[in-house]
Amino acid sequence: LMQLSVPLNFIGFIYREIRQGLTDIEQMFDLLDVKEEVTDRPGAKPLAVSAGAIRFEDVHFAYDANRPILKGVSFEVPAGKTVAIVGPSGAGKSTISRLLFRFYDIQQGRVTIDGQDIRDVTQESLRGQIGMVPQDTVLFNDTILYNIRYGRMSASEEEVKRAAELAQISKFIEILPDGYRSMVGERGLKLSGGEKQRVAIARTILKAPPILMLDEATSALDTQTEQEIQDALDLVSRGRTTLVIAHRLSTVISADEIIVLRDGQIAERGTHRDLLARGGLYATMWDRQREATEAEERLRRARETD
Numbered sequence: 001l002m003q004l005s006v007p008l009n010f011i012g013f014i015y016r017e018i019r020q021g022l023t024d025i026e027q028m029f030d031l032l033d034v035k036e037e038v039t040d041r042p043g044a045k046p047l048a049v050s051a052g053a054i055r056f057e058d059v060h061f062a063y064d065a066n067r068p069i070l071k072g073v074s075f076e077v078p079a080g081k082t083v084a085i086v087g088p089s090g091a092g093k094s095t096i097s098r099l100l101f102r103f104y105d106i107q108q109g110r111v112t113i114d115g116q117d118i119r120d121v122t123q124e125s126l127r128g129q130i131g132m133v134p135q136d137t138v139l140f141n142d143t144i145l146y147n148i149r150y151g152r153m154s155a156s157e158e159e160v161k162r163a164a165e166l167a168q169i170s171k172f173i174e175i176l177p178d179g180y181r182s183m184v185g186e187r188g189l190k191l192s193g194g195e196k197q198r199v200a201i202a203r204t205i206l207k208a209p210p211i212l213m214l215d216e217a218t219s220a221l222d223t224q225t226e227q228e229i230q231d232a233l234d235l236v237s238r239g240r241t242t243l244v245i246a247h248r249l250s251t252v253i254s255a256d257e258i259i260v261l262r263d264g265q266i267a268e269r270g271t272h273r274d275l276l277a278r279g280g281l282y283a284t285m286w287d288r289q290r291e292a293t294e295a296e297e298r299l300r301r302a303r304e305t306d
């Protein structure tokens with residue numbers, strides 16, 4: 001019987017791995033509402049990442065042929081640097097992140113990583129090299145330990161705890177009745193947007209990918225949570241090529257370059273300082289956001305003194 005139980009356990013393990021993998025992909029596609037229409041080219045090789053430089057060269061893209069979304073977008077994220085994409089709602093910011101993952105193929109131009117066209121490499125290797133911190137992280141109906149370990153299944157419990165610390169979520173976990181063994185997800189404890197995002201950051205710290213893609217939540221976070229998340233993100237993005245779809249100002253200030261996207265084209269680009277000095281679209285957006293933040297703070301202070 002012993003001889004049989006080992007392979008059976010192994011089959012069980014493989015089955016769980018596959019099921020979890022499928023769940024993940026399905027949930028990801030559900031979330032993005034996309035169909036799996038992209039396939040590997042015959043003989044596609046794995047992506048070989050050395051430095052991790054990303055280039056978009058004259059990228060044209062439309063979900064529907066008669067409605068162009070990106071109209072000739074070119075930019076580079078040099079190895080280890082951070083580029084933030086900002087712009088009005090519907091400008092095409094999230095589309096850029098989907099194209100980097102190759103959820104869709106572009107109609108014209110090229111997207112490369114270390115000089116390799118992403119259409120020429122296997123999707124598995126491409127997605128394996130990119131760590132994604134999405135707007136809304138999908139949690140599995142399992143323990144919080146499992147949910148963080150998902151970033152790298154071979155990680156030890158110590159490594160999981162260390163990642164949770166770096167992601168500034170460990171204090172929250174430690175006061176839960178069952179600690180790291182607490183059940184989360186739809187059938188367990190519901191986490192807030194900011195907590196889920198920190199779980200995603202912890203996963204990414206474990207995965208340690210050379211390229212990072214952050215899609216910031218649009219939902220408002222309180223100033224302290226925002227600062228905690230920012231600190232965690234700074235840590236995880238250090239030395240990694242990072243593309244940020246930015247909604248919050250705190251992330252963009254320190255970016256090496258900010259790309260201002262409007263109607264699928266780059267309207268302005270430069271550092272935070274350059275763009276403020278220019279007094280264009282970015283400067284207007286900045287003023288508006290700062291006013292909104294100040295108004296929120298005033299409201300909060302007024303509530304506190306009530």
Ligand code: ATP
Nearest residue numbers: 033034063064069088089090091092093094095096
């Ligand atoms: P936001 O700041 O509001 O998130 P965004 O700049 O990220 O906006 P995208 O999500 O990239 O904008 O969308 C750009 C345009 O593409 C929008 O007009 C949107 O309606 C359209 N779009 C997005 N996803 C799809 C899709 N799956 N099919 C068809 N059109 C889509």
